[in-house]
Structures are given as C-alpha cells and as structure tokens.
Amino acid sequence: MSHFGRSGPPDIKDTYSLLVLNITFRTTADDLFPLFDKYGKVVDIFIPRDRRTGDSRGFAFVRYKYAEEAQKAVEKLDGRNVDGREIMVQFAKYGPNAEPIRKGRIVEVHAKSKGRSRSRSPRPRYRDDYRDRDSRRRSRSRSRGRYDRDRYRHKERDYHHRSRSRSLSPDYHRGRARGRNDDEGRRSRSRSYESASPARRSPSPKRSPSPRKTPPSRDGSPDRRSQDERSPSPRSVSPRGRPAASGSPSPHNSDADE
C-alpha cells in the first residue's frame, strides 16, 4: 500500500523525476516502487491516470532523491521487462521538477558526448531518432486517440465547414440551374451532406433499426425532461398500487394485472 500521489507531491524541491514509459496499463506505482527503490531512494511515484475511467495511461513518474541514483535506475531499469512489457526509463524533460535535472546535469561526467551512458540499452530505440510528430501521430492508442481527435475536432470541423461552403457554392448554382428536378436536387444535397460529415452521424445506429425501443416523447421533448427532473416520479405517485385504480373502468383487469 503506497500513498504515492494521494496527497500530492511531497517535496519536489530536491527530487529528480524519471519518466517510465512503455509500462503495462496494469502496472501500478506499487509495482514500480520496489523496482526503482532497489536502485535508489525513491521519494515518490506518480502514475497519471484517466479521471473518467481511472485507467493508467501507460507511463509513470518516479522521483528519486539523488540524481546519481536516478541515472543508475535509468540504466538499469531502462529496457527491463515489467509485467511482460519492456519499460523505458528516462529523465523527465517536462515537469515541475525538471529544472533540478538540468541544473544537476547528472551525466556527462564520464558519458561520451555521443549519447547518454545507456550501455544497458538492449534495443535501439528508433523513437529517439524518429521523434517526428508524424511518427507518433500515425499510430495512436485508442483511448488517447479519442481525446486527441476530439481536441482537433474544431480544426477539422472548421476545415470541413469551409470546404463545404465552397463546395456548396457551385453545387447550389448547378442545382438551381437544373431547377426542373427539385426532388433530385434535394436528394443530391442530402447525399452531399451525409458524405460531408460521416463522423458526425448520430452515434446511435441501434436507434435506427429499433425506433420502437426509444420513445419519441423523450427524444424531442426537452421540456418534458425538465419536468421529469423536477418530478422524478410523476407516475410513481403510488408505487404500491396504481393511481388509476380509482379511475380504472376495468375492475376485472385489475385482477389479472396484479
């Protein structure tokens, strides 16, 4: 039981953060603590996780008390198989406590200028060389991809909107020129619209084939929803029996009902 990150950063004034990547989504700070603590004094371990799902994002931050120990852990734990996945340990570049690292300049003492002293790197990481955004943007995980796409949605939408505007100009002109086929013109426009926003279609494909399952009253009745919210149980005024009992013109039915 570790309370890392539970009470926020304990003291990052003299701590060095290590970024651990490529860790499994099930790896927790408790699993990394013994691993990193073995090589040095771990002050705190923080694993950013989703606030909605609460799942790990796949990387963790390990704070060491001493830079030398952190460096050692990087060399030793970098490339270590954890939970069946090879983790990548490296100094955090961005962060609140990334400054001490720059000041300390842990390595470069005996390390060759060619590269960090990661003689323990069993596998060459192309990411270091191919750090282009194109590379990481080409393939992305599902969970993160969704948010990222959402973020870029404004741009895409703007682009589409503009494009549609231009496209609509000639389309409209042509459609109007035809004139004789009002039906066809409308249909064409309709199709164009669908093709213009394929991702904007209602995320409820089930509703289409089964419109009966979803009552239309709740679909287009925002007013009703408000009322419902105010009166969460308007029909449940009598949970024990049916309120219509007094006005029920079918006494015999009542027997069958209950």
Place this chain on the structure above:
DNA sequence: GTTGAGCGTT
C-alpha cells in the same frame, strides 16, 4: 475485455 505514443497530481 481491447490499445502502445508520450511527459505528471494535492
């Protein structure tokens, strides 16, 4: 239940 480039909270 899935996934796999990256950089963090009270």
